[in-house]
Amino acid sequence: MWLGVEHRTVFAYDEPIAEAYTELRLRPQDDGGQRCSSFLLTAEPPDVNVQQYVDPFGNTVHNFDVLEPHDRLTLVATSGVFTPEGFIDTPGALSVLEQHDYRTPTVYSPWLTGRMSELEGLNGNTADVAERARSLMNAVSSRLVYERGVTDVQTTADEVIALGRGVCQDFAHVLIAACRTVGIPARYVSGYLYDAEAEAGHAASHAWVDVFSEDRGWLSFDPTHDREQNDHYVRVAVGRDYSDVPPTRGVYRGNATEELAVSVRVWAL
Numbered sequence: 527m528w529l530g531v532e533h534r535t536v537f538a539y540d541e542p543i544a545e546a547y548t549e550l551r552l553r554p555q556d557d558g559g560q561r562c563s564s565f566l567l568t569a570e571p572p573d574v575n576v577q578q579y580v581d582p583f584g585n586t587v588h589n590f591d592v593l594e595p596h597d598r599l600t601l602v603a604t605s606g607v608f609t610p611e612g613f614i615d616t617p618g619a620l621s622v623l624e625q626h627d628y629r630t631p632t633v634y635s636p637w638l639t640g641r642m643s644e645l646e647g648l649n650g651n652t653a654d655v656a657e658r659a660r661s662l663m664n665a666v667s668s669r670l671v672y673e674r675g676v677t678d679v680q681t682t683a684d685e686v687i688a689l690g691r692g693v694c695q696d697f698a699h700v701l702i703a704a705c706r707t708v709g710i711p712a713r714y715v716s717g718y719l720y721d722a723e724a725e726a727g728h729a730a731s732h733a734w735v736d737v738f739s740e741d742r743g744w745l746s747f748d749p750t751h752d753r754e755q756n757d758h759y760v761r762v763a764v765g766r767d768y769s770d771v772p773p774t775r776g777v778y779r780g781n782a783t784e785e786l787a788v789s790v791r792v793w794a795l
Contacts, residue, residue, distance in 0.1 A: 527757040528563075528795040529720050531605040533731075535774055536787040542595040543780030550774055551716070551763040552603040553586040558744070559610030560761055570600040583627075583713075583770060585763040597782070601774075606795060609720075609757040613736070615743030620711060627766050628711035628738065634767035635683045635703035635712075644687055645669060645704055655710055655739035659747060662704045663735075667752035670697055679768065695768055697749040698733040702767065711738040715746065716771040718760040720792045727793035731773060736764065760792065 533552050554562040567576060567588060576590045592599060620628065631637045638645070645665040673691040681689075683703035686696040698714055705712035712735055719732040734748035734755065746755035755761075763771040778784065 527609050527720070529607050529609055529760060530727075530791075530793050530795050531603075531607060531718055531760055532791045533603045533718075533773065534789045535601045537599040537601075538785045538787070539597045539778075539780070539782035540785075541780070541782045542597045543778045543782050544595055546592045546596075546599070546776055546778035548590055548592075548599075548601075548774060548776035550588040550601065550603070551581075551585050551771055552588070552605075552773055553762070554605050554607045554717070555585070555761045555763070557584070558746070558761065559612075559614035561608040562605055563608060564604075564606040566604045568602045568604075570598075571596065574599075581770075583763070583765045585765070585771065605760075607760050609760060611757050613744065613746035613755045613761075615745070617739075617741055617743050619740055620738060625711065628713050629706055629709070630766075631703070631706060632767045632769070633682060634699045634769065635706065635714075637707045638684060638687070638700075638703050639707065641684055641687050642704065642707055655737065656742060656745055658708065659705055659710055659712075659737040659739075659745065662708075663701055663747045663749045664752060666697055666701045666704065666749040670700065670749075672697075672750060679772075694733045694750040698735050699767060701735045701747065701749040705735070705737050712736065713738075713744075713764050714767045714771060715761055715764050716768075716773070717762040718790060718792050720758040720760070720794065722794065724792075727791040729790045729792040731788075731790060732759070733768070734759070 671691040683699040702712040765771040
């Protein structure tokens with residue numbers, strides 16, 4: 527499927543700030559059968575000097591400084607992307623560093639030693655990584671209720687299980703934590719989800735999970751919708767958890783209060 531994506535971010539301040547440094551992870555990946563055919567990043571004010579590099583997880587990062595006083599900054603990332611019917615990877619082995627990154631607990635996704643019993647009854651027990659991960663996805667999807675406003679970007683997986691509800695970021699962190707607890711390497715995926723019924727293509731950022739099997743490579747699961755990745759998904763970045771892949775991150779100098787507004791559109795081309 528060919529999809530268009532527009533991700534608009536507006537940084538507004540209640541008084542001018544002296545300078546700001548910003549990182550962006552907004553360019554869709556060329557990986558797993560997905561191809562980003564076009565990417566355009568525009569800024570207002572237009573004299574922003576944007577640099578680019580690739581982070582340790584293979585994500586494209588754009589970064590820039592705004593050194594002049596300003597009270598508003600608008601960024602628009604527009605992409606054209608081909609998405610495959612499913613994520614495509616090849617069998618192999620993870621490097622020692624990748625094993626460490628994707629097996630080790632993090633603040634967002636700690637080992638669920640004391641919480642696994644709340645998922646285990648739905649999990650089953652099989653040596654096949656794909657089946658085990660799929661069972662865990664089913665368990666997370668069954669255990670949690672999707673609800674906005676009950677968690678925030680700091681909420682951890684064990685807190686989400688205690689609440690029994692959250693958003694896609696929370697579902698992803700719980701599945702990652704569950705997989706790592708039983709020894710399955712797992713990573714966080716950020717991106718977008720196309721919904722043909724969404725009015726005017728309105729969408730939001732989405733999050734799901736890759737799990738690793740030496741027999742099949744990376745497999746991609748969405749616990750929020752209890753299914754594997756399909757051609758409605760646009761992959762942007764991967765990492766150990768959300769802290770590695772926020773769409774925007776930065777700091778600024780000044781006493782102003784920042785207000786962030788984000789809007790996303792995804793449409794079929």
